[in-house]
Amino acid sequence: NAGVTQTPKFRVLKTGQSMTLLCAQDMNHEYMYWYRQDPGMGLRLIHYSVGEGTTAKGEVPDGYNVSRLKKQNFLLGLESAAPSQTSVYFCASSYPGGRGNEQFFGPGTRLTVL
Amino acid sequence: AQKITQTQPGMFVQEKEAVTLDCTYDTSDQSYGLFWYKQPSSGEMIFLIYQGSYDEQNATEGRYSLNFQKARKSANLVISASQLGDSAMYFCAMREGLTGNQFYFGTGTSLTVIP
Numbered sequence: 001n002a003g004v005t006q007t008p009k010f011r012v013l014k015t016g017q018s019m020t021l022l023c024a025q026d027m028n029h030e031y032m033y034w035y036r037q038d039p040g041m042g043l044r045l046i047h048y049s050v051g052e053g054t055t056a057k058g059e060v061p062d063g064y065n066v067s068r069l070k071k072q073n074f075l076l077g078l079e080s081a082a083p084s085q086t087s088v089y090f091c092a093s094s095y096p097g098g099r100g101n102e103q104f105f106g107p108g109t110r111l112t113v114l
Numbered sequence: 115a116q117k118i119t120q121t122q123p124g125m126f127v128q129e130k131e132a133v134t135l136d137c138t139y140d141t142s143d144q145s146y147g148l149f150w151y152k153q154p155s156s157g158e159m160i161f162l163i164y165q166g167s168y169d170e171q172n173a174t175e176g177r178y179s180l181n182f183q184k185a186r187k188s189a190n191l192v193i194s195a196s197q198l199g200d201s202a203m204y205f206c207a208m209r210e211g212l213t214g215n216q217f218y219f220g221t222g223t224s225l226t227v228i229p
Contacts, residue, residue: 031215033215033217041221042118042219042220043159043207045216045217045218048215056215090159099164100164100165100166101214102161102164103159104161105151105158105159108158
């Protein structure tokens with residue numbers, strides 16, 4: 001099993017450009033999450049999904065959109081990138097129960113917005 | 115107010131010694147979960163240990179144990195017999211609610227194990 005994978009691993013954007021980050025999991029997990037990690041600030045939840053076709057806002061949703069058309073995929077979109085969105089983005093998945101809804105993380109995507 | 119507070123930006127420990135990483139949390143929920151994750155320099159997030167708010171005993175996973183003091187709202191991670199491979203960032207996190215999906219992470223503690 002590949003677990004949680006993220007595409008791409010690195011990306012550089014210019015201000016105003018758009019892009020989509022792809023997260024895929026092969027563990028048949030119900031729940032999926034997108035986080036951003038900034039220096040000195042830990043991880044902050046952007047959006048999450050509790051099932052196919054459903055999404056919800058997290059702590060820092062502004063400037064991002066998400067979609068979960070298939071259970072195994074969770075897409076994070078930036079419609080008009082800003083330098084403040086320079087960060088490392090992590091995707092995670094989990095299933096109900098388990099060890100407290102333990103999250104399995106992808107390797108991260110490093111995004112730089114110039 | 116911060117949901118998770120980790121007051122130790124950096125810690126050093128001698129190899130084979132034990133070390134405690136501090137974490138306090140803030141929630142009004144009766145049901146919640148507490149987690150510790152490890153992030154090595156390679157960047158991935160590795161689950162270490164989980165404690166539910168109704169668990170009466172402290173959680174243990176191998177060399178990791180969680181010192182859960184509910185009244186003080188603290189969930190400290192204890193690593194026994196430190197190894198060089200334990201050098202990493204450590205994050206405390208909380209999930210509010212019995213089956214909630216909102217997770218909150220602390221700012222992390224950088225642990226360095228000295229040979």
